[in-house]
Amino acid sequence: MAKIIAITNQKGGVGKTTTSVNLAAALAATKRKVLLVDLDPQGNAAMGCGVNKDDIEYSSCELLLEEVPVSEIIVKNKALGFDLIPGNADLTAAEVQLMTAQHRERRLADALLSVKENYDYILIDCPPSLNMLTLNAMVAANSVLIPMQCEYYSLEGLSSLMSTLRNIRDTVNPGLVLEGILRTMVDNRSRLGKDVSDQLIEYFGDKVFRTTIPRNIRLAEAPSHGVPVLAYDKASRGAVAYIALAGEMIRKEKAAKK
Ligand code: ADP
Ligand code: MG
Numbered sequence: 001m002a003k004i005i006a007i008t009n010q011k012g013g014v015g016k017t018t019t020s021v022n023l024a025a026a027l028a029a030t031k032r033k034v035l036l037v038d039l040d041p042q043g044n045a046a047m048g049c050g051v052n053k054d055d056i057e058y059s060s061c062e063l064l065l066e067e068v069p070v071s072e073i074i075v076k077n078k079a080l081g082f083d084l085i086p087g088n089a090d091l092t093a094a095e096v097q098l099m100t101a102q103h104r105e106r107r108l109a110d111a112l113l114s115v116k117e118n119y120d121y122i123l124i125d126c127p128p129s130l131n132m133l134t135l136n137a138m139v140a141a142n143s144v145l146i147p148m149q150c151e152y153y154s155l156e157g158l159s160s161l162m163s164t165l166r167n168i169r170d171t172v173n174p175g176l177v178l179e180g181i182l183r184t185m186v187d188n189r190s191r192l193g194k195d196v197s198d199q200l201i202e203y204f205g206d207k208v209f210r211t212t213i214p215r216n217i218r219l220a221e222a223p224s225h226g227v228p229v230l231a232y233d234k235a236s237r238g239a240v241a242y243i244a245l246a247g248e249m250i251r252k253e254k255a256a257k258k
Helices: 016-029 044-048 060-064 090-098 107-113 132-140 154-170 191-207 217-225 237-257
Strands: 003-007 034-038 083-085 121-125 143-149 177-184
Touching: 003 016, 003 132, 016 034, 016 044, 016 121, 016 143, 016 177, 016 217, 016 237, 034 044, 044 217, 060 090, 060 107, 090 132, 107 132, 132 154, 143 154, 154 177, 154 191, 177 191, 177 237, 217 237
Parallel strands: 003 121, 003 143, 034 083, 034 121, 143 177
Antiparallel strands: none
């Protein structure tokens, strides 16, 4: 049965999509079966997997509106190593339509039920806001992975995200846990970055992944080739970091099971 992880942060540009695509690839490289769900109308995760978001028949929009069965939406790509449910601008319309729909916050959870047993991990790339799409992700998920940059305002954003998480746990999804906080675009020369990073560890302890993702140009270049960084430059610091993150996640899970 898949573990479903929502990759979320209401702030844009913190590395959600980069983490979704590259963690999916890194987990797939360890022979795990992975499904990546693109829930952002920008469709960046789809593009980063080499799928043209404007050229697809169905997207996660039809999934949320229950118009097409999930099996018909999943894009399978052997070369990529994992499956994908692409997203595109239709999601904006889906979000509006969901506003007045029944069970509107459970659509994704319900849709994933029928494919859950086919995967080890289902990763959900969330949009940069706490809207109905993100709520659907957090209701469907077992855990939340929060990528963040260690900047001055990041901690503030994080506290509102944590209170949202608590809210959802108290109401619609009692089992939801924090998978971890991932420090992204890390620049070891930054004093401020180090201070924020220290504060994070003080508050969140071992919920902060030990693995950090360095600022690495290869990570930014790979999407323009439509592939995860592992398929673009597997020796790059970015690729090595995402492999390490997958390893850390798997080790933590094994330790928790014991
Ligand atoms: P989000 O999905 O949170 O909006 P993205 O993953 O799209 O963030 O990242 C924002 C931008 O930063 C993108 O152009 C991406 O290529 C780039 N980027 C993300 N992570 C890194 C990194 N570790 N090093 C360099 N560039 C990065
Ligand atoms: Mg994104």
